[in-house]
Amino acid sequence: LGTIARSGTAAFVQQLSGDKAKDLSLIGQFGVGFYSAFMVADKVEVLTRRAGEAQGWRWVSEGRGEYLIAPAAVERRGTRVVLHLRPEDREYLEPARLREVVRRYSDHIALPIVLVEPNKPKTEREQTLNAASALWMRPKAEISEQQYKEFYRHAAHTFDDPWATFHWRAEGKIEYTALLFVPSTRPFDIFHPDRKHRVKLYVRRVFITDSCEEVVPAWLRFLRGIVDSEDLPLNISREMLQKNPLLAKIRQGVTRRVLGELQKKAEADPADFMKFWDNFGAVLKEGLYEDAEHRDAILTLARFRSTAGEAPTTLAEYVARMRPGQEAIYTLSGDDVKALAKSPHLEGFAARGVEVLLLTDPVDEFWIPAVGSYEGKPFKSVTRGAADLEKIVPPDGKAAATEDAAPAAGIDSLVALFRLTLKDAVKDVRTSQRLTDSPVCLVADEGDIDIHLERLLKQHRQIEATAKRVLEINPRHPLIAGLARRVSEKGSGEEVGEAAWLLLDQARIVEGDPVPDAGAFSRRLAEVMRRAYAA
Structure with a gap:
């Protein structure tokens, strides 16, 4: 305690070697928690007695780099930490405030955290505040679908069922566990510029933040759930989050895994995948503009309405249907598919059997110039420039009869x-x-x-x-x-x-x-x- 008070947790951890290194995680967590006491207390006391010993000890510090340690009478074995709160921080004496803090930051710590209220009846005096378990740390085989649903509702503060659940543990140079959900309904504020990310970051089951843009990119902001790292430091700050190379690798791994899982869903059940796409396709397409690294994967997932019929199409399917002589992927942008389908700009293309993608998401106007082409076929708007239809072979000569x-x-x-x-x-x-x-x-x-x-x-x-x-x-x-x-x-x-x-x-x-x-x-x-x- 004295070493921590004088030089900080980091310096203490650096001194560990040999068998003591196994206590690194415990001491690191204790040091962070111990120091945080001085954020609200002007004096901290630690009363402790080791099992099997009669002598106890009292440690006192005001957090100014000095401490006092002396023998003390301690009735029970164990350790008691007493915070003498500053007047402006007396809110932390309120049971409701304590419940809020514990449930927010320590709900999934393995040990129970009990609130004791001496003035209440004996049967109501003690209350366990945290769940004392982390569902995501259990093997998938031991978790039922209902348990996943209940955790999703608890974590996302919603009442719907998840459309998809992605649960995996990454091991190797970087270790983390992710339990992520895709909602079955689109949140009303999904396109609000001030909307926060809803994936919570934990470090060894300790909650760090619920709005971390570094965990998942903005174009995956529909995800709910948690990412729990074994490697990040517990005392990581906002500035450190933004620059931390470990978190950047976690973000990359999470992004690739989610895109891969979405592709599996699209291949296994195309109709069900369209439910996801109708809800979140416009959000996912933001990645085409913002993230060149994952552009190909997103293009593979993308679905489009077109003049070919009611069924949505992929870009690969569109290219396979291109007319002889057609060199571009034609698009028409607007607010409504039905209105676009009646546009006079489509008449010449329809006469030659040329399919046109009907784009109704505002983001389409931004990612198309950024992407430029697909499989060597440039995107071209039917409302800009010359139509250049002469090279395209019409089906059954229908267009030729009109144009001749x-x-x-x-x-x-x-x-x-x-x-x-x-x-x-x-x-x-x-x-x-x-x-x-x-x-x-x-x-x-x-x-x-x-x-x-x-x-x-x-x-x-x-x-x-x-x-x-x-x-x-x-x-x-x-x-x-x-x-x-x-x-x-x-x-x-x-x-x-x-x-x-x-x-x-x-x-x-x-x-x-x-x-x-x-x-x-x-x-x-x-x-x-x-x-x-x-x-």
Whole structure:
């Protein structure tokens, strides 16, 4: 005790050698706990008597590097530590506060911790505060499914059952035990920026923290449970956690194991895996952006909705279905799968049998540029740049029949007139390969950011101004063909100019963008209807 009081636990441990080394763990834990007493006490007494000896001893220190030790009358063998609390820390004399501290930090220590309240009736005087057992230290074969569920509910403070349970012990250069759960329901705050991690870090059954970003990465924050290390020091601080190489290796091991277990679940029961993916897929995909080391494993797990049907697809399955001549993985981003499936941007791709991934998670806009490609196939948005569909072989010639029809005479003149009329409202006007049924659509130019990403950034005030879009017109659509013939036969006119503005506003509405001048749009629409229907 004197050595610890003068020089600290670390210096004392360094002096151990030979047979004394076996007491390293016990002495280290005692030293940390002993020193923590001075955080709330201005004086600490230790009264102790060894079994088989009549003489007891009293040790006293005020935590200033000095101590007093003297013989004392001690009635019972054993050791009693008495803390003389400072006035501002008297809260630790309250039974409720003691219960809270013990259950939070020492619930799983193997020995029972008993609270004695002398003023209570004899039958209620003593209460064991901790569970005095660590479920995760027991072999898996000895733990029932119900026990796992009860521990999950206790640790996660929830009432649902876990979707998956991962329990293993890592041995070798680094030893730790992990008992982790994947919830069956998504927490309401899973995407909240201030949400804390819910995997608890223990060191030899002693609780350290319940919000340690160094144990699991942020993109696995849906996990619940514990990681218990045999190698980390008990007195590890927040700063030490952030820089500790042992913890970094534990994090790497936990991450790889969890991804491997998820892959096993995906292969064993794809339908059940989709329950997990619908709840936490968007969180897991954050790892594609943040963690290049585990990117391939996450890409293998990823599931996507697509234009191929209701069933989700993997990237490997998508690549296997690519059309002859198709060189890219095509994507379309938005807020809702059903709305995306009706987008005019898909028409040309559907006509050639090209599958398009429908992405509805905001994180998709960030990981795709970071990943770039999959198996050598670049990701390409159908709303940005040229469609480049000429090389793709259509099924049964369906697309060819549509595209072989000659554009209407005067289409080049119509494009020139639209450019002149719309001027700075658009970046350019050009004919479209991607449209088959709709007259117009808006796309981002090749060098600009994707339309949906731009919208997200503007909503979160990350950007102020938006890039001008390119207006694509379908030269084979009856309306566009009629306008082209009109220009060819009669030249430019006010009616064609009004039609250009109406078509631009129509494309904006389809994209979900507001019409900048609703009054002008209404007047133009009313005038068109008057000419068509008025007597």
